[in-house]
Amino acid sequence: MRRKSTALTALGAAVLAAFALGTAPAPAAARTPAGEARQLWHAQDSGSDARFRGLAAVDRRTAWLAGSGGTVLRTTDGGARWRAVSPPGAQELEFRDIEAFDARRAVVLAIGEGEASRILRTDDGGATWTESFRNTDPQAFYDCVTFFDTRHGLAMSDPVDGKYRILSTRDGGRSWRVLPDAGMPDAQPGEAGFAASGQCLVASGPRDVWLATGGGAVSRVLHSADRGLTWTATRTPVPAGDPARGVFGLAFRDRTHGIAVGGDYTAGLPSPRAAAVTADAGRTWTPSAQPPPAYRSGVAWLPRSRSAALAVGPTGTDLTTNGGRTWRTVDQGSYDTVDCTRDGACWAAGEKGRVARLGS
Template identity: 50%
Template sequence: MRTLPRTLAAPLYAVALVALTAPVALAAPSGGAPPSEAAAPRDLAWSTTTLDANQSFRGLDAVDRSAAWVAGASVTGGRGKVFRTTDGGDSWQDVGPADATGLNFRDVEAVDASTASILAIGEGEASRIYRTTDGGATWTETFRNDTPAAFYNCMDFYPDGRRGLAVSDPVDGRFRIAATQDGGRSWQVLPDDGMPDSTGEANFSASGDCLTISGEEAWFGSGGATSRVFHSRDGGLTWSATRSTIPAGEAAGVFALAFRTPGQGVAVGGDFAAPADGVDASAVSSNRRTWRSGGDLTHLGEDVSWLGHRLVVVGQGGTVGGASVSDDGGRTWQRFSDELFHTLDCTTDGACWAGGGGGRVGRL
C-alpha cells in the first residue's frame, strides 16, 4: 500500500507507510502561521465514526446527504473494503468484493446508491476496476491492467455517466489513459500520441481525485520532476500540460483538483516528506489554461471539494493534518479542524463526507 506513486515511492516508502499505518492522533502541525481562533469558521465541524480500524480510506464518493461510498485498503494486507451508507451515515455496510485480499482501493465513483465503480491501484495486474449495479451485493471486474509498467491511480466520469477516464503513471515517458464509453462496463487504453512527454512525472493516488472531470473537460495533476496540470477537451485523446505553482519534488506535487465550473478550478498538494509544510500548496485557475498561486495551508492538501461557494480541503501525513476552508475561491484558507482525513467529497445538497486512516469517516 503506497501513498506515493510507484515511480516515486521507493526512496520514501517509509514516509508512505507511516502515512498509512500511523495511529490517528490530533496534532497541530508546526510551521506556517495558523489562522487565529477568531478567524476560524464556527459553523463547520466533523461528526466522525470508525468503521474498521484496519482500513485506510482514500477513495470516497458522495451521492447526496443520504448516500455515500468509501473505499480503502487493509494496513495489514487483508481485504480492501468498500462501505456504503444510505441513511446519512447512521449506519454503514461492508459491500466490497469478497476476493479483494491485498487490493488497495483508492477511488470510488458512484452514479447513485446502487451503481458504482471502484479502482484498485498497483503495479501490473494489481490495477483493476470493479463495478456494481446492486449496491455492492455483486461486483464485476471490468478492467485489469496487463502492462507491467503501468500503475493506475485515479478515475472519474463525465456528467452523462457513460464516459469515463482513468490515468496511469507514465509508460515509456507518457501518462497512460484508459477510457470507458459504456458506464464502466468495459475499458480501453487510448493511444498516447496526444499526451505530452511526461518523463520523470507521476500521479499521486492520495485521494482518488488526481483526475477530475467538469462538463466536457478533464484534468489531472502530476508531481516528481515537475508539478503540472494536464487538460483535455476531447475525451482524453489529446492533452495540454501547464506548470502549476505547487512545488515539485520526489514526493511532492499536485495531489487533487476540483472545478466549480470548467473555468473555475483549484489544485491542492504538498510534500509527503514534509506534511506540516503547506506553503504554496494550492493553486487556482480562472481560464483553464494558466494557474496562479493560491493561499498557503498548514497541512497537506490531499483532497479538495466545492461546498457551494466554499472550498474545503483535507490532508493527513502520519499524525499531522487537518481541514481548512476558503470563502474566496482558494486565494486564502482558514483552518477549522485538526481531524485527520485523506479524502472528501461534497454534494450539491450541502453535505460533505470524508475518509481517512484508522477506518474513520466523517460528515461535515
C-alpha cells in the same frame, strides 16, 4: 504514485448556513478563547480500520468509501450506518478511488504495479461485483478514475514509455480501452500522479478533464477538452522536484474555475505554496496568497457556493471563502479525501477507518 463522535460546532453550522445562502462568510476562529481546538466534522462510525482514500458522495443519504484491504463501505442513511460491501476475495487489493452514480451503481479502482491495478463495477449496491479491467502491462500503475456522466469515464496510469496512459469507457465502466497517446505530451523524468485522494483525475461537464502531477522538476496540470484524446500541460506554482511533492488533488466547480492542492506528503516537512487557483480552465495557475499551512491531499467545492471550498490532509482541514485565494484552518483532524453533494452534504475520510460528515 508507486511508492469520536462529536457534536456539530458553531463553525460547522456557519458553513452549512453559507450553503443555503450560496455564500460562505468568514468562519469563526478555529480555536476557542481557551485555546481548545474546535472540530468542523461530525465523526461517524465506519466499523472499519481501513484507510479510506476513495470517497464518492452521491446525495445527503448515500455515499461510498473505498480503502485498504480491498474495503468498500456504503451508507444509504446519511452515515448513521455504514455497511461493508467489499468485493469477495479483494483483501489483497488497495482501493484508492471510487465513483458512484447512485445507491446501487459504483466503479472502484485498485492501484498497484501490473495486475494489482484493476477496475470493478457493481450494479446492486455491492452485493456482487464484476471485474471489468485488469492491467497486464508491468510498466503501468493506475492512480485515479473519473466520470463525465453515467456512461463516459476515464482512468489514468503513471507514464508508460514516457506518456501518461488513459483508459476510456463508454458503458459506465463495464468495459475499458486504452486511448491512443498521440495527443498526450511527454512526461517529465520522474513525473507521476498521486493516488492519495482519488482526485488526481477530475472531470467537469461533458468533455473537460484534468490530470494532476508531481515528482518531476515542476508540478503540472494536464487538461483535455475532448474526453482524453488530446491534452495540454501547464506548470503550476505548487513545488515539486521530489517524488513526494506536487499537486495531489484537483476540484473544478465548472469548466473554468479550479483549485489545486498538494505539497510534500513526507511527515513533518513544510509545504509552502500548497495551493493554486485557475480561472481559465487550467491554462494558467496562480498561487494562493495565503495557502493551507501544510500538505493537503483532497479538495472539494462546497455545495451552492461559487467561492467556498474545503481542503483536507493529515494535519487538518482548511476553508476558503474566496475561491482559493486564501485559506484558514478550521479543523485539526486527519483526513485524506473530501467530497460534497449538490443537495448540501459533505463527507471526509482517512486513516484508521475515519469518516465524518459536515452537518447533522
